Amino acid sequence: MNEYLRNLAPNHQVAALFLIVFGVLVIVSTVAFLLTFRERRNPVHDETWQRELLHFLTLLRTTWFMVVVFWIGWALGETVATLLFALISFFALREFITLSPTRRGDHRSLILAFFVVLPIQFWLVATARFDLFTVFIPVYVFLAIPVVSALADDPSHFLERNAKLQWGIMVCVYGMSHVPALLLLSFPGYEGKSAFLVFFLVFVVQTCVLAQHLISRRSTMPSDADAPEPEHKPGLFGKVGRWLFRQEPVAPNVSHSFNWISWAIGMAIASVVGALFSFVTPFKFGQALAVSLIACVAGSMGHLVMKALKRDRGIPNWGQRGVGVTGANGLLDRVDALCFAAPVFFHSVRWYFDA
Amino acid sequence: MLAKFTGWVLLVVIRLLTGAQARWWGCPPKAEQRIYFANHQSHLDLVMIWAALPEELRSITRPIAARDYWANTPFKRWITTEVFNAIYVERGGSAPVPVAETAPAPPTERIDPSFDAVVQTELPLAPPVAEPAPSAAPGSAEALAPLQPLIEALQSGDSIIIFPEGTRGHTGEPQKFKSGLFTLAQMFPEVVLVPAWIDNVQRVMPKGEVVPVPILCSVTFGEPVQLDEGEERRPFLDRAREAVVALRYV
Numbered sequence: 001m002n003e004y005l006r007n008l009a010p011n012h013q014v015a016a017l018f019l020i021v022f023g024v025l026v027i028v029s030t031v032a033f034l035l036t037f038r039e040r041r042n043p044v045h046d047e048t049w050q051r052e053l054l055h056f057l058t059l060l061r062t063t064w065f066m067v068v069v070f071w072i073g074w075a076l077g078e079t080v081a082t083l084l085f086a087l088i089s090f091f092a093l094r095e096f097i098t099l100s101p102t103r104r105g106d107h108r109s110l111i112l113a114f115f116v117v118l119p120i121q122f123w124l125v126a127t128a129r130f131d132l133f134t135v136f137i138p139v140y141v142f143l144a145i146p147v148v149s150a151l152a153d154d155p156s157h158f159l160e161r162n163a164k165l166q167w168g169i170m171v172c173v174y175g176m177s178h179v180p181a182l183l184l185l186s187f188p189g190y191e192g193k194s195a196f197l198v199f200f201l202v203f204v205v206q207t208c209v210l211a212q213h214l215i216s217r218r219s220t221m222p223s224d225a226d227a228p229e230p231e232h233k234p235g236l237f238g239k240v241g242r243w244l245f246r247q248e249p250v251a252p253n254v255s256h257s258f259n260w261i262s263w264a265i266g267m268a269i270a271s272v273v274g275a276l277f278s279f280v281t282p283f284k285f286g287q288a289l290a291v292s293l294i295a296c297v298a299g300s301m302g303h304l305v306m307k308a309l310k311r312d313r314g315i316p317n318w319g320q321r322g323v324g325v326t327g328a329n330g331l332l333d334r335v336d337a338l339c340f341a342a343p344v345f346f347h348s349v350r351w352y353f354d355a
Numbered sequence: 356m357l358a359k360f361t362g363w364v365l366l367v368v369i370r371l372l373t374g375a376q377a378r379w380w381g382c383p384p385k386a387e388q389r390i391y392f393a394n395h396q397s398h399l400d401l402v403m404i405w406a407a408l409p410e411e412l413r414s415i416t417r418p419i420a421a422r423d424y425w426a427n428t429p430f431k432r433w434i435t436t437e438v439f440n441a442i443y444v445e446r447g448g449s450a451p452v453p454v455a456e457t458a459p460a461p462p463t464e465r466i467d468p469s470f471d472a473v474v475q476t477e478l479p480l481a482p483p484v485a486e487p488a489p490s491a492a493p494g495s496a497e498a499l500a501p502l503q504p505l506i507e508a509l510q511s512g513d514s515i516i517i518f519p520e521g522t523r524g525h526t527g528e529p530q531k532f533k534s535g536l537f538t539l540a541q542m543f544p545e546v547v548l549v550p551a552w553i554d555n556v557q558r559v560m561p562k563g564e565v566v567p568v569p570i571l572c573s574v575t576f577g578e579p580v581q582l583d584e585g586e587e588r589r590p591f592l593d594r595a596r597e598a599v600v601a602l603r604y605v
Contacts, residue, residue, distance in 0.1 A: 090569070094374075098571040104561045110568040 010192040018071050062334055074195050082180040086122040093172035095332045099313045100164045105154030109145050113169055117141050121177050128184045137174045175339030178346040187282035196280040204274040205341045208296040212266030216257035254308040270296045295345040302340020358437035369406045373572040377407035380605050381578030384409050388514055392536055393551035394529045394599055395518035398424055400553050404516055405439055407574040417508050418516040421446045442504045502535055509543050532592040540582040550577040552602035575602040
């Protein structure tokens with residue numbers, strides 16, 4: 001089987017990969033759909049169960065959406081893929097700006113950010129100008145934005161406003177543009193398979209976020225479902241579970257669920273999964289483990305940072321009411337880990353492998 | 356055909372830039388005759404609420420557009436009548452009565468140094484309108500004249516979208532409502548009055564700018580307001596305004 005896959009042309013390998021992913025998704029979706037008909041005898045259990053299932057179904061829908069997007073991107077070639085990421089970056093930046101208050105004087109800077117900086121950055125990626133695209137935003141835009149802002153003649157909260165804008169561009173445009181940039185890395189003997197690298201990164205980071213989320217969710221679960229928990233003797237397994245899942249949050253003001261244990265488990269799971277997928281990458285097993293770990297640490301920490309930001313803006317949890325006041329329905333939530341992981345992953349790989 | 360196509364293109368652009376999300380918080384979207392009344396911060400409010408309504412309601416709902424802004428070029432005139440299916444109203448004379456009530460106070464809430472030309476031409480008009488106000492009781496022919504196009508639209512069974520503040524606000528807080536809403540509520544007691552809060556539009560395109568910036572906007576529709584038996588004009592208008600402001604934080 002493995003031999004057969006290796007002998008396929010790169011194109012067919014990618015196609016096979018998508019086929020497998022779609023197959024798994026169809027199976028999982030079918031099972032989840034059938035589960036919606038199931039009814040628990042205990043009404044309290046039933047309610048929690050239904051809520052969990054609903055949550056899972058939303059996650060599943062996001063996964064479907066992302067896979068389809070990637071499939072379209074791959075099927076239509078690198079330029080379209082870059083365009084696709086540019087669009088995602090546009091939506092993410094839109095969401096970011098919506099959540100950070102701007103003043104009238106920022107208008108021109110915002111126009112610059114959306115309609116000049118973003119297209120140029122992705123154009124630089126599409127045309128493979130590596131030397132320029134890594135410095136364009138940190139060097140040139142870093143000066144351009146405050147200059148335009150200063151010309152608007154509004155000094156109030158000047159540093160704050162410009163810092164927010166620069167930060168938003170760094171995360172949503174600079175970070176995101178490193179994902180399609182992976183398509184352009186060239187490893188010896190790995191031509192035409194760069195799409196795998198993008199898949200690898202997205203898959204590993206998504207796995208890490210998902211694993212961490214599920215584990216920490218379990219640890220916060222009892223707070224809202226304390227009463228119905230049946231009191232039976234905790235066995236060894238229960239004790240281990242209790243130790244694993246009853247951790248205090250490290251930064252409760254930022255995130256109720258983040259704690260080091262579940263973080264470490266999430267890291268470990270995602271890195272191992274990444275290492276197991278090393279056959280689609282130009283890396284060896286150990287190398288894949290290392291780069292996955294790097295991507296996961298960057299991604300999960302970035303996710304935490306964005307959580308702090310959301311808390312500051314007064315949007316504690318996206319999931320609670322579905323839609324925030326601004327109508328920002330959480331695209332940034334889905335991609336923030338990727339935005340932080342991609343530049344770190346890109347540069348460490350490029351540096352180490354000299355690709 | 357061209358109008359349909361333009362409308363479609365416009366919708367795509369608006370969705371791309373602002374999301375134009377409708378949040379039906381207090382009532383479902385329903386094909387009954389309604390008066391939507393919303394806060395007014397930008398000329399784009401009209402476009403935003405138009406885009407936020409579902410397709411089925413858009414064809415039976417007519418927004419009102421200020422003639423001095425939306426009819427001053429042939430293109431704007433075409434797009435307002437053909438695409439938005441809007442009703443033109445004259446500004447400045449629409450509500451003599453509340454102006455009379457607040458006349459002794461200096462008109463600080465209406466004047467701002469950065470007001471653009473449209474409002475400035477309107478200001479000299481305001482005092483003359485205020486003078487004969489006591490004689491123009493609500494419901495009299497004089498007071499009804501500016502509302503005539505709205506009355507006709509309601510009589511023919513359409514829903515309408517109005518901005519009872521009359522002019523665009525600056526502070527983010529809606530100004531006092533003018534009496535047009537009260538008059539219409541009296542005349543058409545069977546029409547449902549739905550408050551709406553349009554969020555963020557002023558950030559998309561501040562006054563004096565021409566290029567819109569992508570920022571997410573939403574329109575929140577609240578619980579319908581009823582005119583109670585024998586309710587006075589001012590309390591009702593204040594209550595309606597409260598209903599709009601309350602939607603800001605839901």
